[in-house]
Amino acid sequence: MNGEWRPDPSGRFEFRWWDGQNWTDHVAHQGQTFQAPLQGPPPQVQQQPAQPEQQAQPVQQVQPATPADSFAGITGELVDGRFSEREEQAIAKQNSKMLRVRVGEPFMARQGSMVAYQGNIDFAFEGGGASRFIKKALTGEGLSLMRCQGQGDVFLADLAKDVHLLHLQNSGISISGSNVLAFSAGLNWNIERVKGGSMMTGGLFNTTLRGSGWVAITTDGPPVVLNAAEAPTFAYTNAIVAWSAHLQTQLKTSFKAGALIGRGSGEALQVGFSGVGFVIVQPSEGIQIPMQG
Numbered sequence: 001m002n003g004e005w006r007p008d009p010s011g012r013f014e015f016r017w018w019d020g021q022n023w024t025d026h027v028a029h030q031g032q033t034f035q036a037p038l039q040g041p042p043p044q045v046q047q048q049p050a051q052p053e054q055q056a057q058p059v060q061q062v063q064p065a066t067p068a069d070s071f072a073g074i075t076g077e078l079v080d081g082r083f084s085e086r087e088e089q090a091i092a093k094q095n096s097k098m099l100r101v102r103v104g105e106p107f108m109a110r111q112g113s114m115v116a117y118q119g120n121i122d123f124a125f126e127g128g129g130a131s132r133f134i135k136k137a138l139t140g141e142g143l144s145l146m147r148c149q150g151q152g153d154v155f156l157a158d159l160a161k162d163v164h165l166l167h168l169q170n171s172g173i174s175i176s177g178s179n180v181l182a183f184s185a186g187l188n189w190n191i192e193r194v195k196g197g198s199m200m201t202g203g204l205f206n207t208t209l210r211g212s213g214w215v216a217i218t219t220d221g222p223p224v225v226l227n228a229a230e231a232p233t234f235a236y237t238n239a240i241v242a243w244s245a246h247l248q249t250q251l252k253t254s255f256k257a258g259a260l261i262g263r264g265s266g267e268a269l270q271v272g273f274s275g276v277g278f279v280i281v282q283p284s285e286g287i288q289i290p291m292q293g
Helices: 130-139
Strands: 004-007 015-018 023-029 032-035 091-095 098-103 107-110 114-126 145-156 162-175 180-184 188-193 205-219 224-227 233-236 240-244 248-253 269-274 278-281
Touching: 091 162, 098 107, 098 114, 098 162, 098 180, 145 180, 205 240, 233 278
Parallel strands: none
Antiparallel strands: 004 015, 015 023, 023 032, 091 098, 098 145, 107 145, 107 180, 114 145, 162 205, 162 240, 180 205, 188 205, 224 278, 233 269, 240 278, 248 269
């Protein structure tokens, strides 16, 4: 919480400095600042000024460094505190588009997602091993990661997409690599084929996280979360963000409906889900690359 000048609760001075938690000895009175204990005797006000060499000079105190000092002389919504760093939790959404991580244990983040940091943080390329490298090359499921460690705060974002935070407890989730923002290093991750298809039949691959920890994902707009246990559930491949790792999947082709569903024949390939779990779908099919005429 930012410190600020407030009316002196003792009534002896005009203002007293509140540091966000306690009253301090810093006071301001008649245009001067000095120190006076909260429970001290009332000030002696001289009606006639004494000789300069005998006049009590106020003790000029350097105010504690606070965020308020950084904005001296500037006012407005950007500096009134509403956009200040949120410090309630170690891992939290700074806002709907940005994640803040207070680094204690190392964590993984998408390369290029760091927009700011405070403190002493080290960012190192995370290769993931030869097997993951080969899978990325063969499948196109790109997830380039960096390991973040040290002491301080890291702020992450990806193209101003919406950020969502999930916590796993001995569970698993399958996420499109393009929607992974960051996750705790204790989670096991791998690139796995979506069951129900193969490369020859238009197979798909996703990034699967398992274990206990946190994961931050992004969506291109507010998503819908579908309960696959309620009814057979199908979604277009490019709009799927993530799903419960234990759901049963199958690839479904519907070329006849391709010209009628969504934007064109691309929607001819959908993923079907069954079982007890959820599916996260974003209101976007990703960046559309225009075809050369």
